[in-house]
Amino acid sequence: MKVLIVFAHPEPQSLTGHLKDVAVKELKAQGHEVKITDLYAQNWKSSVDRDDFEQVSKDDKLSVVFSSHTAYAEGKLTDDVKVEQEKLLWADTLLLHFPLWWFSMPAILKGWVERVFSCGFAYGVGEHDDEKWGVRYGDGIFAGKRAMLVITIGGWKEHYGDRAINGPIDDVLYPINHGMLFYPGFSVLPPFALYNTHRLSEEQIKIATEDLRERMRTLGSTDPIAYRKQNDGDYNIPALTLRDDIEPGAKGMSVNLDKSKK
Protein backbone atom coordinates (compact mmCIF):
# COMPACT_ATOMS: atom_id res chain seq x y z
CA MET A 1 0.00 0.00 0.00
CA LYS A 2 0.94 3.63 -0.48
CA VAL A 3 0.00 5.66 2.56
CA LEU A 4 -0.07 9.44 2.93
CA ILE A 5 -0.09 10.65 6.52
CA VAL A 6 -1.09 14.25 7.15
CA PHE A 7 0.02 15.23 10.64
CA ALA A 8 -1.31 18.37 12.33
CA HIS A 9 0.20 18.99 15.75
CA PRO A 10 2.74 21.68 16.71
CA GLU A 11 4.59 19.35 19.11
CA PRO A 12 6.31 16.25 17.66
CA GLN A 13 6.62 14.81 21.19
CA SER A 14 2.89 15.05 21.84
CA LEU A 15 0.69 11.97 22.18
CA THR A 16 -0.65 12.79 18.70
CA GLY A 17 2.96 12.77 17.47
CA HIS A 18 3.63 9.49 19.23
CA LEU A 19 0.66 7.86 17.48
CA LYS A 20 1.89 9.18 14.15
CA ASP A 21 5.32 7.63 14.77
CA VAL A 22 3.67 4.34 15.76
CA ALA A 23 1.63 4.31 12.54
CA VAL A 24 4.62 5.08 10.34
CA LYS A 25 6.75 2.40 11.97
CA GLU A 26 4.08 -0.29 11.78
CA LEU A 27 3.18 0.52 8.17
CA LYS A 28 6.82 0.35 7.12
CA ALA A 29 7.26 -2.90 9.03
CA GLN A 30 4.39 -4.28 6.93
CA GLY A 31 6.26 -3.28 3.78
CA HIS A 32 4.05 -0.33 2.87
CA GLU A 33 5.33 2.92 1.39
CA VAL A 34 4.69 5.99 3.53
CA LYS A 35 4.82 9.70 2.75
CA ILE A 36 4.26 12.33 5.44
CA THR A 37 2.89 15.83 5.28
CA ASP A 38 3.87 17.47 8.57
CA LEU A 39 1.84 20.67 8.39
CA TYR A 40 3.46 22.53 11.28
CA ALA A 41 7.00 21.47 10.34
CA GLN A 42 6.33 22.56 6.75
CA ASN A 43 4.95 25.90 7.97
CA TRP A 44 1.84 25.22 5.91
CA LYS A 45 -0.09 28.34 4.82
CA SER A 46 -3.41 27.86 6.58
CA SER A 47 -5.68 30.42 4.97
CA VAL A 48 -6.91 30.39 1.41
CA ASP A 49 -6.68 33.93 0.06
CA ARG A 50 -5.80 36.05 -2.95
CA ASP A 51 -2.15 34.91 -2.87
CA ASP A 52 -3.28 31.40 -3.84
CA PHE A 53 -4.41 32.58 -7.27
CA GLU A 54 -1.77 34.39 -9.31
CA GLN A 55 -4.20 34.72 -12.22
CA VAL A 56 -6.49 36.96 -10.17
CA SER A 57 -5.30 40.53 -10.52
CA LYS A 58 -5.31 42.99 -7.65
CA ASP A 59 -8.41 44.79 -8.88
CA ASP A 60 -10.44 41.67 -9.67
CA LYS A 61 -13.12 40.50 -7.31
CA LEU A 62 -11.94 37.23 -5.81
CA SER A 63 -14.27 34.22 -5.92
CA VAL A 64 -12.61 31.39 -4.04
CA VAL A 65 -14.64 28.74 -5.85
CA PHE A 66 -14.20 30.02 -9.39
CA SER A 67 -10.59 31.17 -8.90
CA SER A 68 -9.75 27.76 -7.47
CA HIS A 69 -11.38 26.08 -10.49
CA THR A 70 -9.51 28.21 -13.01
CA ALA A 71 -6.16 27.87 -11.26
CA TYR A 72 -6.58 24.09 -11.12
CA ALA A 73 -7.65 23.81 -14.77
CA GLU A 74 -4.79 25.99 -15.97
CA GLY A 75 -2.14 24.34 -13.78
CA LYS A 76 -1.61 27.60 -11.91
CA LEU A 77 -2.10 26.46 -8.34
CA THR A 78 0.76 27.26 -5.97
CA ASP A 79 3.58 24.75 -5.76
CA ASP A 80 2.82 23.67 -2.19
CA VAL A 81 -0.75 22.79 -3.21
CA LYS A 82 0.40 20.92 -6.33
CA VAL A 83 2.78 18.81 -4.24
CA GLU A 84 -0.06 17.81 -1.90
CA GLN A 85 -2.38 16.95 -4.78
CA GLU A 86 0.33 14.75 -6.28
CA LYS A 87 0.82 12.99 -2.97
CA LEU A 88 -2.93 12.38 -2.75
CA LEU A 89 -3.01 10.94 -6.27
CA TRP A 90 -0.01 8.75 -5.45
CA ALA A 91 -1.50 7.36 -2.25
CA ASP A 92 -4.12 4.64 -2.01
CA THR A 93 -4.67 5.41 1.67
CA LEU A 94 -4.86 8.71 3.55
CA LEU A 95 -4.48 9.05 7.31
CA LEU A 96 -5.27 12.33 9.04
CA HIS A 97 -3.57 12.54 12.44
CA PHE A 98 -4.75 15.41 14.63
CA PRO A 99 -6.03 16.48 18.05
CA LEU A 100 -9.75 17.27 18.20
CA TRP A 101 -9.77 20.97 19.08
CA TRP A 102 -13.15 22.63 19.68
CA PHE A 103 -14.92 19.60 18.19
CA SER A 104 -13.16 19.89 14.84
CA MET A 105 -9.76 19.63 13.17
CA PRO A 106 -7.00 22.17 13.86
CA ALA A 107 -7.15 25.29 11.69
CA ILE A 108 -3.91 24.37 9.92
CA LEU A 109 -5.46 21.09 8.72
CA LYS A 110 -8.72 22.77 7.75
CA GLY A 111 -6.61 25.13 5.68
CA TRP A 112 -4.94 22.15 4.03
CA VAL A 113 -8.37 20.88 2.97
CA GLU A 114 -9.47 24.32 1.77
CA ARG A 115 -6.36 24.88 -0.34
CA VAL A 116 -5.62 21.34 -1.62
CA PHE A 117 -9.17 20.15 -2.34
CA SER A 118 -9.53 22.57 -5.27
CA CYS A 119 -12.68 23.13 -7.28
CA GLY A 120 -12.53 20.88 -10.34
CA PHE A 121 -10.29 18.47 -8.42
CA ALA A 122 -12.16 17.47 -5.27
CA TYR A 123 -15.50 19.23 -5.78
CA GLY A 124 -17.46 20.94 -8.55
CA VAL A 125 -17.00 17.86 -10.75
CA GLY A 126 -19.44 16.10 -13.09
CA GLU A 127 -22.80 16.75 -14.72
CA HIS A 128 -25.99 17.56 -12.87
CA ASP A 129 -29.11 15.95 -14.30
CA ASP A 130 -32.15 13.88 -13.26
CA GLU A 131 -30.07 10.82 -12.42
CA LYS A 132 -26.96 12.20 -10.83
CA TRP A 133 -25.95 15.34 -9.06
CA GLY A 134 -22.29 15.80 -9.83
CA VAL A 135 -19.62 13.26 -9.06
CA ARG A 136 -19.40 13.18 -5.29
CA TYR A 137 -20.38 11.34 -2.09
CA GLY A 138 -18.96 7.95 -2.88
CA ASP A 139 -17.47 8.87 -6.22
CA GLY A 140 -14.87 11.41 -7.30
CA ILE A 141 -11.13 11.93 -7.67
CA PHE A 142 -10.36 9.74 -4.64
CA ALA A 143 -12.67 6.84 -5.51
CA GLY A 144 -11.02 3.52 -4.74
CA LYS A 145 -8.83 5.06 -2.03
CA ARG A 146 -9.29 4.70 1.72
CA ALA A 147 -9.11 7.37 4.41
CA MET A 148 -9.11 7.25 8.20
CA LEU A 149 -8.83 9.67 11.09
CA VAL A 150 -6.39 9.05 13.94
CA ILE A 151 -7.41 11.53 16.61
CA THR A 152 -6.66 12.45 20.19
CA ILE A 153 -9.42 13.85 22.38
CA GLY A 154 -9.06 15.57 25.76
CA GLY A 155 -12.59 14.68 26.92
CA TRP A 156 -13.96 11.38 28.14
CA LYS A 157 -15.34 8.71 25.81
CA GLU A 158 -18.66 8.79 27.72
CA HIS A 159 -19.03 12.48 26.84
CA TYR A 160 -19.25 11.50 23.16
CA GLY A 161 -21.87 8.76 23.56
CA ASP A 162 -25.28 8.39 21.92
CA ARG A 163 -27.00 10.54 24.57
CA ALA A 164 -24.02 12.65 25.65
CA ILE A 165 -23.66 16.39 25.82
CA ASN A 166 -20.88 16.69 23.21
CA GLY A 167 -22.93 14.72 20.70
CA PRO A 168 -22.12 11.19 19.48
CA ILE A 169 -18.55 11.06 18.16
CA ASP A 170 -19.72 9.80 14.75
CA ASP A 171 -21.98 12.86 14.39
CA VAL A 172 -19.29 15.26 15.62
CA LEU A 173 -16.95 13.81 12.99
CA TYR A 174 -19.62 13.66 10.25
CA PRO A 175 -18.62 16.99 8.66
CA ILE A 176 -15.09 15.58 8.32
CA ASN A 177 -15.65 11.90 7.53
CA HIS A 178 -18.68 12.36 5.31
CA GLY A 179 -18.28 16.01 4.24
CA MET A 180 -14.56 16.22 3.51
CA LEU A 181 -13.53 12.60 2.84
CA PHE A 182 -16.51 10.62 1.49
CA TYR A 183 -17.57 13.65 -0.59
CA PRO A 184 -14.53 13.53 -2.93
CA GLY A 185 -14.71 9.75 -3.12
CA PHE A 186 -12.74 8.19 -0.26
CA SER A 187 -13.99 5.04 1.42
CA VAL A 188 -13.83 6.19 5.04
CA LEU A 189 -12.78 3.74 7.74
CA PRO A 190 -14.08 4.02 11.31
CA PRO A 191 -11.84 6.49 13.16
CA PHE A 192 -9.18 5.59 15.68
CA ALA A 193 -9.98 7.87 18.63
CA LEU A 194 -8.04 8.04 21.88
CA TYR A 195 -9.88 9.85 24.70
CA ASN A 196 -8.96 11.46 28.00
CA THR A 197 -5.49 12.14 26.65
CA HIS A 198 -4.29 14.39 29.48
CA ARG A 199 -4.83 11.70 32.11
CA LEU A 200 -3.66 8.44 30.55
CA SER A 201 -1.33 6.12 32.42
CA GLU A 202 1.70 4.61 30.70
CA GLU A 203 -0.16 1.29 30.65
CA GLN A 204 -3.18 2.88 28.92
CA ILE A 205 -0.93 4.48 26.32
CA LYS A 206 0.72 1.10 25.75
CA ILE A 207 -2.68 -0.50 25.11
CA ALA A 208 -3.72 2.33 22.76
CA THR A 209 -0.44 1.98 20.90
CA GLU A 210 -1.08 -1.72 20.38
CA ASP A 211 -4.66 -0.99 19.25
CA LEU A 212 -3.36 1.45 16.65
CA ARG A 213 -0.76 -1.07 15.43
CA GLU A 214 -3.60 -3.54 14.89
CA ARG A 215 -5.59 -0.90 12.96
CA MET A 216 -2.52 -0.31 10.76
CA ARG A 217 -2.25 -4.07 10.09
CA THR A 218 -5.92 -4.22 9.05
CA LEU A 219 -6.05 -0.98 7.04
CA GLY A 220 -6.70 -2.81 3.79
CA SER A 221 -9.35 -5.18 5.16
CA THR A 222 -11.39 -3.04 7.57
CA ASP A 223 -14.95 -2.38 6.40
CA PRO A 224 -15.53 1.30 5.63
CA ILE A 225 -18.34 3.30 7.20
CA ALA A 226 -21.47 2.36 5.21
CA TYR A 227 -22.36 5.86 3.96
CA ARG A 228 -24.93 5.76 1.17
CA LYS A 229 -23.63 6.72 -2.29
CA GLN A 230 -25.38 9.79 -3.66
CA ASN A 231 -26.03 8.59 -7.19
CA ASP A 232 -26.94 4.94 -6.55
CA GLY A 233 -30.68 5.46 -6.21
CA ASP A 234 -31.23 6.02 -2.47
CA TYR A 235 -31.74 9.78 -2.81
CA ASN A 236 -34.28 11.99 -4.52
CA ILE A 237 -32.54 14.12 -7.13
CA PRO A 238 -32.07 17.09 -7.08
CA ALA A 239 -33.35 17.50 -3.49
CA LEU A 240 -30.75 14.97 -2.23
CA THR A 241 -33.13 13.80 0.47
CA LEU A 242 -33.38 10.12 1.32
CA ARG A 243 -36.25 8.38 -0.54
CA ASP A 244 -39.45 8.29 1.51
CA ASP A 245 -39.58 4.48 1.48
CA ILE A 246 -36.12 4.10 3.04
CA GLU A 247 -36.15 4.37 6.83
CA PRO A 248 -39.50 6.20 6.68
CA GLY A 249 -39.80 8.92 9.31
CA ALA A 250 -36.15 8.77 10.37
CA LYS A 251 -34.26 12.05 10.58
CA GLY A 252 -30.72 13.28 11.15
CA MET A 253 -27.24 12.54 9.84
CA SER A 254 -27.60 8.84 10.59
CA VAL A 255 -30.13 8.30 7.77
CA ASN A 256 -27.14 8.57 5.46
CA LEU A 257 -25.77 5.29 6.83
CA ASP A 258 -26.93 2.13 5.09
CA LYS A 259 -27.76 -0.09 8.08
CA SER A 260 -28.13 -3.17 5.87
CA LYS A 261 -24.37 -3.04 5.34
CA LYS A 262 -23.45 -2.83 9.01
Added chain:
Amino acid sequence: MKVLIVFAHPEPQSLTGHLKDVAVKELKAQGHEVKITDLYAQNWKSSVDRDDFEQVSKDDKLSVVFSSHTAYAEGKLTDDVKVEQEKLLWADTLLLHFPLWWFSMPAILKGWVERVFSCGFAYGVGEHDDEKWGVRYGDGIFAGKRAMLVITIGGWKEHYGDRAINGPIDDVLYPINHGMLFYPGFSVLPPFALYNTHRLSEEQIKIATEDLRERMRTLGSTDPIAYRKQNDGDYNIPALTLRDDIEPGAKGMSVNLDKSKK
Protein backbone atom coordinates in the same frame (compact mmCIF):
# COMPACT_ATOMS: atom_id res chain seq x y z
CA MET B 1 -26.11 46.93 22.58
CA LYS B 2 -22.40 46.38 22.02
CA VAL B 3 -21.82 44.10 19.06
CA LEU B 4 -18.59 42.42 17.98
CA ILE B 5 -18.60 41.20 14.40
CA VAL B 6 -15.93 38.70 13.38
CA PHE B 7 -15.72 38.59 9.60
CA ALA B 8 -13.90 35.78 7.80
CA HIS B 9 -13.85 36.18 4.03
CA PRO B 10 -10.89 37.16 1.83
CA GLU B 11 -13.06 39.30 -0.50
CA PRO B 12 -14.79 42.39 0.96
CA GLN B 13 -17.04 42.54 -2.13
CA SER B 14 -18.29 38.98 -1.65
CA LEU B 15 -21.88 38.21 -0.69
CA THR B 16 -20.56 37.40 2.78
CA GLY B 17 -18.98 40.85 2.85
CA HIS B 18 -22.21 42.43 1.67
CA LEU B 19 -24.14 40.80 4.52
CA LYS B 20 -21.54 42.02 6.99
CA ASP B 21 -21.95 45.59 5.68
CA VAL B 22 -25.73 45.27 5.92
CA ALA B 23 -25.49 44.11 9.53
CA VAL B 24 -23.11 46.90 10.54
CA LYS B 25 -25.27 49.57 8.91
CA GLU B 26 -28.52 48.33 10.43
CA LEU B 27 -27.00 47.90 13.91
CA LYS B 28 -25.59 51.43 13.84
CA ALA B 29 -28.92 52.78 12.57
CA GLN B 30 -30.48 51.20 15.67
CA GLY B 31 -28.00 53.08 17.84
CA HIS B 32 -25.85 50.10 18.76
CA GLU B 33 -22.08 50.21 19.10
CA VAL B 34 -20.21 47.96 16.67
CA LYS B 35 -16.64 46.69 16.61
CA ILE B 36 -15.31 44.59 13.76
CA THR B 37 -12.59 41.98 13.62
CA ASP B 38 -11.80 41.52 9.92
CA LEU B 39 -9.59 38.44 10.05
CA TYR B 40 -8.25 38.54 6.50
CA ALA B 41 -7.70 42.31 6.52
CA GLN B 42 -5.88 42.00 9.85
CA ASN B 43 -3.74 39.16 8.46
CA TRP B 44 -4.79 37.08 11.45
CA LYS B 45 -2.33 34.32 12.43
CA SER B 46 -4.43 31.19 11.89
CA SER B 47 -2.45 28.45 13.56
CA VAL B 48 -1.81 28.06 17.25
CA ASP B 49 1.83 27.09 17.74
CA ARG B 50 4.93 27.61 19.86
CA ASP B 51 5.14 31.31 18.91
CA ASP B 52 1.93 31.93 20.86
CA PHE B 53 3.62 31.13 24.16
CA GLU B 54 6.73 33.14 24.90
CA GLN B 55 7.09 31.46 28.29
CA VAL B 56 7.68 28.08 26.63
CA SER B 57 11.38 27.74 25.89
CA LYS B 58 12.68 26.15 22.72
CA ASP B 59 13.60 22.92 24.45
CA ASP B 60 10.38 22.54 26.42
CA LYS B 61 7.70 20.16 25.24
CA LEU B 62 4.74 22.26 24.14
CA SER B 63 1.31 21.41 25.54
CA VAL B 64 -1.21 23.69 23.85
CA VAL B 65 -3.73 23.33 26.69
CA PHE B 66 -1.36 23.90 29.60
CA SER B 67 0.74 26.55 27.83
CA SER B 68 -2.44 28.41 26.93
CA HIS B 69 -3.57 28.25 30.55
CA THR B 70 -0.27 29.54 31.92
CA ALA B 71 0.03 32.31 29.34
CA TYR B 72 -3.52 33.47 30.10
CA ALA B 73 -3.02 33.34 33.87
CA GLU B 74 0.26 35.25 33.69
CA GLY B 75 -0.98 37.82 31.18
CA LYS B 76 1.54 36.60 28.63
CA LEU B 77 -0.72 35.92 25.66
CA THR B 78 0.25 37.66 22.44
CA ASP B 79 -1.09 41.16 21.91
CA ASP B 80 -3.39 40.21 19.03
CA VAL B 81 -5.08 37.60 21.22
CA LYS B 82 -5.40 40.01 24.16
CA VAL B 83 -7.11 42.57 21.92
CA GLU B 84 -9.67 39.99 20.80
CA GLN B 85 -10.35 38.85 24.35
CA GLU B 86 -10.93 42.46 25.40
CA LYS B 87 -13.35 42.96 22.51
CA LEU B 88 -15.23 39.82 23.55
CA LEU B 89 -15.48 41.04 27.14
CA TRP B 90 -16.64 44.46 25.90
CA ALA B 91 -19.38 43.04 23.65
CA ASP B 92 -22.75 41.77 24.76
CA THR B 93 -23.37 40.23 21.36
CA LEU B 94 -21.05 38.33 19.00
CA LEU B 95 -21.77 37.79 15.30
CA LEU B 96 -19.63 35.39 13.27
CA HIS B 97 -19.89 36.14 9.54
CA PHE B 98 -18.40 33.48 7.29
CA PRO B 99 -18.92 31.21 4.28
CA LEU B 100 -19.52 27.54 5.09
CA TRP B 101 -16.50 25.82 3.55
CA TRP B 102 -16.36 22.04 3.69
CA PHE B 103 -19.21 21.99 6.21
CA SER B 104 -17.35 24.12 8.74
CA MET B 105 -15.90 27.58 9.31
CA PRO B 106 -12.90 28.87 7.32
CA ALA B 107 -9.52 27.88 8.77
CA ILE B 108 -8.72 31.49 9.64
CA LEU B 109 -11.80 31.70 11.87
CA LYS B 110 -11.12 28.29 13.43
CA GLY B 111 -7.66 29.64 14.24
CA TRP B 112 -9.27 32.68 15.88
CA VAL B 113 -11.24 30.34 18.15
CA GLU B 114 -8.19 28.19 18.91
CA ARG B 115 -6.00 31.16 19.84
CA VAL B 116 -8.51 33.52 21.50
CA PHE B 117 -10.57 30.99 23.49
CA SER B 118 -7.64 30.28 25.84
CA CYS B 119 -7.62 27.66 28.55
CA GLY B 120 -8.64 29.33 31.81
CA PHE B 121 -10.60 31.90 29.82
CA ALA B 122 -13.08 30.02 27.65
CA TYR B 123 -12.48 26.44 28.79
CA GLY B 124 -10.82 24.54 31.62
CA VAL B 125 -12.72 26.65 34.16
CA GLY B 126 -14.42 25.68 37.43
CA GLU B 127 -14.49 22.75 39.82
CA HIS B 128 -15.42 19.21 38.89
CA ASP B 129 -17.49 17.38 41.50
CA ASP B 130 -20.68 15.31 41.88
CA GLU B 131 -22.94 18.24 41.08
CA LYS B 132 -21.14 20.13 38.35
CA TRP B 133 -18.51 19.37 35.79
CA GLY B 134 -16.64 22.59 35.29
CA VAL B 135 -18.21 25.87 34.28
CA ARG B 136 -19.36 25.34 30.71
CA TYR B 137 -22.29 24.56 28.41
CA GLY B 138 -24.59 27.38 29.39
CA ASP B 139 -22.25 29.00 31.88
CA GLY B 140 -18.77 30.50 31.58
CA ILE B 141 -16.93 33.68 30.70
CA PHE B 142 -19.55 34.64 28.08
CA ALA B 143 -22.65 33.95 30.19
CA GLY B 144 -25.28 36.64 29.63
CA LYS B 145 -23.97 37.41 26.13
CA ARG B 146 -25.58 36.41 22.85
CA ALA B 147 -23.97 34.93 19.74
CA MET B 148 -25.22 34.23 16.24
CA LEU B 149 -23.83 32.90 12.98
CA VAL B 150 -24.42 34.75 9.71
CA ILE B 151 -23.36 32.29 7.03
CA THR B 152 -23.37 31.87 3.28
CA ILE B 153 -23.72 28.40 1.79
CA GLY B 154 -23.08 27.33 -1.82
CA GLY B 155 -25.43 24.35 -1.66
CA TRP B 156 -29.21 24.22 -1.70
CA LYS B 157 -31.35 24.54 1.41
CA GLU B 158 -32.99 21.18 0.63
CA HIS B 159 -29.57 19.51 0.81
CA TYR B 160 -29.41 20.46 4.51
CA GLY B 161 -32.85 19.16 5.46
CA ASP B 162 -33.84 16.61 8.11
CA ARG B 163 -33.32 13.66 5.73
CA ALA B 164 -30.75 15.24 3.40
CA ILE B 165 -27.34 14.00 2.38
CA ASN B 166 -25.35 16.87 3.91
CA GLY B 167 -27.04 16.37 7.26
CA PRO B 168 -29.53 18.77 8.87
CA ILE B 169 -28.03 22.25 9.05
CA ASP B 170 -28.53 22.40 12.84
CA ASP B 171 -26.47 19.23 13.23
CA VAL B 172 -23.79 20.40 10.78
CA LEU B 173 -23.47 23.60 12.83
CA TYR B 174 -23.70 21.84 16.21
CA PRO B 175 -19.90 21.66 16.72
CA ILE B 176 -19.86 25.46 16.27
CA ASN B 177 -23.10 26.63 17.90
CA HIS B 178 -23.05 24.18 20.79
CA GLY B 179 -19.35 23.25 20.93
CA MET B 180 -17.67 26.65 20.45
CA LEU B 181 -20.33 29.17 21.51
CA PHE B 182 -22.70 27.59 24.05
CA TYR B 183 -19.74 25.83 25.69
CA PRO B 184 -18.10 29.05 26.99
CA GLY B 185 -21.48 30.47 27.98
CA PHE B 186 -23.06 32.29 25.03
CA SER B 187 -26.79 32.14 24.47
CA VAL B 188 -26.82 31.09 20.82
CA LEU B 189 -29.46 32.48 18.47
CA PRO B 190 -30.71 30.49 15.49
CA PRO B 191 -28.32 31.10 12.59
CA PHE B 192 -28.97 33.33 9.61
CA ALA B 193 -28.11 31.10 6.65
CA LEU B 194 -28.26 32.09 3.01
CA TYR B 195 -28.14 29.16 0.56
CA ASN B 196 -27.37 28.65 -3.12
CA THR B 197 -25.17 31.74 -3.03
CA HIS B 198 -23.63 31.33 -6.48
CA ARG B 199 -27.00 31.43 -8.23
CA LEU B 200 -29.03 34.10 -6.47
CA SER B 201 -30.88 36.75 -8.45
CA GLU B 202 -30.68 40.42 -7.45
CA GLU B 203 -34.24 40.11 -6.17
CA GLN B 204 -33.34 37.12 -3.99
CA ILE B 205 -30.37 38.99 -2.56
CA LYS B 206 -32.63 41.96 -1.83
CA ILE B 207 -35.02 39.72 0.10
CA ALA B 208 -32.16 38.11 2.02
CA THR B 209 -30.78 41.55 2.83
CA GLU B 210 -34.13 42.60 4.28
CA ASP B 211 -34.36 39.33 6.25
CA LEU B 212 -30.96 40.02 7.78
CA ARG B 213 -31.95 43.58 8.66
CA GLU B 214 -34.95 42.18 10.51
CA ARG B 215 -32.71 39.73 12.37
CA MET B 216 -30.49 42.67 13.38
CA ARG B 217 -33.53 44.57 14.67
CA THR B 218 -34.59 41.58 16.78
CA LEU B 219 -31.14 40.55 18.04
CA GLY B 220 -32.03 41.37 21.63
CA SER B 221 -35.45 39.70 21.64
CA THR B 222 -34.95 36.52 19.58
CA ASP B 223 -35.23 33.31 21.62
CA PRO B 224 -31.92 31.46 21.77
CA ILE B 225 -31.58 27.81 20.76
CA ALA B 226 -32.85 25.81 23.75
CA TYR B 227 -29.69 23.84 24.48
CA ARG B 228 -29.80 22.15 27.88
CA LYS B 229 -27.45 23.61 30.50
CA GLN B 230 -24.91 21.07 31.69
CA ASN B 231 -25.13 21.69 35.42
CA ASP B 232 -28.88 22.24 35.82
CA GLY B 233 -29.79 18.64 36.55
CA ASP B 234 -30.62 17.17 33.11
CA TYR B 235 -27.34 15.26 32.82
CA ASN B 236 -25.73 12.44 34.75
CA ILE B 237 -22.45 13.66 36.22
CA PRO B 238 -19.66 12.83 35.45
CA ALA B 239 -20.82 10.80 32.39
CA LEU B 240 -22.56 13.90 30.96
CA THR B 241 -25.23 11.71 29.39
CA LEU B 242 -28.86 12.82 29.42
CA ARG B 243 -30.81 11.37 32.37
CA ASP B 244 -32.61 8.13 31.44
CA ASP B 245 -36.03 9.57 32.27
CA ILE B 246 -35.66 12.51 29.84
CA GLU B 247 -36.58 11.60 26.25
CA PRO B 248 -36.05 7.90 27.03
CA GLY B 249 -34.52 5.99 24.13
CA ALA B 250 -33.73 9.09 22.08
CA LYS B 251 -30.23 9.40 20.64
CA GLY B 252 -28.09 11.93 18.80
CA MET B 253 -27.17 15.58 19.12
CA SER B 254 -30.80 16.64 19.28
CA VAL B 255 -31.31 15.15 22.78
CA ASN B 256 -29.36 18.18 23.99
CA LEU B 257 -32.21 20.46 22.95
CA ASP B 258 -34.90 21.08 25.57
CA LYS B 259 -38.07 20.65 23.47
CA SER B 260 -40.27 22.02 26.26
CA LYS B 261 -38.69 25.42 25.59
CA LYS B 262 -39.32 25.43 21.85
